[in-house]
Amino acid sequence: MSAARQLRAVPTLFRVGFAEAVAYRGEFFIWILSTNMPLVMLVLFREVAREAPVAGFDEKGFGAYFLATLIVRLMTGSWAVWEMNADIRSGGIAMHLLRPLHPFVHYATDNLAALPIRALLAFPIALLAFAWVGGGHVATDAAHWCIGLFAIFGAWALTFAAMLAVGSLGLFWESSLSLYDLWLGLFFIFSGYLMPLSLFPGWLLGATWWMPFRYTLAFPVETMLGLESLDQSLRSLAAQWAWVASLLALALLLWRRGVARYSVFGG
């Protein structure tokens, strides 16, 4: 199927994906609500900052940080790696291979189609957060917000591409999900999910710039809160999309090799 033909299919893929997300609304809301770690960390760090600011964050600063973290996490979550793994294990992957549409397009639209439902939860939180922390703790210029929106999409794309790469490994290796567990472990530490990265010692903070994890969370959060200069945000955006491109290329390579192997060894 040519790229143009695949593109023509995308609106219907989105529509059906949205219908699926609505059909699974119960499970979906539970899944969304399970993303509650930022709220726990918010309570903890507000206590820590009660006496005096920590690494530049006062009580409301931590509040803004973790509410932004929650919003970014809600908007950028993906489940492609588990979906791919289930498809490979069950043989359902054959259905994808028989269709003239790259399965990555299908997984992507399936994940993105759930965005409106996620937004239903994320936007009220964003409004409440803004009302609570006030203007002093969020970026006030359009440029930061513009980069922030691209950064949120980039964060989703990076997470999704990493999932595609690990998911494709399932065609070679039965325990590929354990690799994603490792990714998640590193994500929790180095993405800024559990604490702002500025709380890290200097050498470790420096190291996070070379890892993909900060671009999946801390970068869009810090940009929306105006914690990064415009120049720095633009450099981060470039680094983020370089990671997206690299991981997507890796995923495509692994998928291609994996499908060839699957076809040789049987499904």
Add this chain to the structure above:
Amino acid sequence: MISVRNLAKHYLVHRRPPGLLAAMRSVVARRYEKVVAVDGLSFEIAAGERVGFLGPNGAGKTTTLKMLSGLLHPTSGEATVAGFTPRHRAPEFLRSIMLVTGQKQQLLWDLPPAETFELNRAIYDVPKAQYEETRAELVELLGIGDLVRQPTRTLSLGERMKCELAAALLHRPRVLFLDEPTIGLDVTMQSAMRGFIRSYNERFGATVVLTSHYMDDVAALCPRVIVIDRGRLTYDGSLDALVRELSPDKRLTLRFARAVARGDVEALGGRVVTCDDDGAVLQIAAHSTRSVVERALSSLPVEDLKIEDAPLEEVIADLFARNAKTDTR
């Protein structure tokens, strides 16, 4: 439409004996064995033919279908389907074929089948007018008008299978591979599915290749059968000719007005398959049918009788048993 030359598929399978020691040994030194799933198949199938693959479990039927649909790469040999090499899985090839299996489904579980139909319309880029026309025809042929708007999870197995077939055929594939399409269905539904597959083949001139463990599927649908056993082709021709070749005898079923001694039945000639108070079944040579029937009518209290070929299941089972015996010699 389908051309297959010396097609073969070998797998390497990890084997180890049971036990902890063997498990630990397999961590460092794995032993692999070559399994020959398909072993040099060659055949041609013309456009519009309906062909049945017959064979015992593990004979290589499904592996062959998977190679012809591009899911598996052959170890050696060549295959072309609708002018394409399946393993390249060219988009146009994928738009020309469909593989339907009775055990795997593409319908979206929590949505009505109509949503999967729409999805397939988009994926296969079927023009709107053609889609509407094909969909209306399939819905009518399969009698699923009321079902397509009901969530798939609420449909019975037979209803799901009908919707599955409709979803698979919306892009009007020229070649249809069916792997056990009636598995698990009741007799009425099996018959309905057979009727539909035949109609689709006749209406659209599609080539149909089918595997099934139900001989009735094969007998009703496939004028030609290809028997595959241990990956090798052991017969290619008409089903009738196969039955005549393997089992030229006839089955004579007699129903008696009163109980008859077994000895009186044996005296008619032929082999007594079953005999009880209500009747008997005899296997007799085709050329002696007339004389045996005359003897039965004159000497026994026959109320009703039936003459037919030996049951297909028995003939095929006999063929597989013969092949197995030949292989072990």
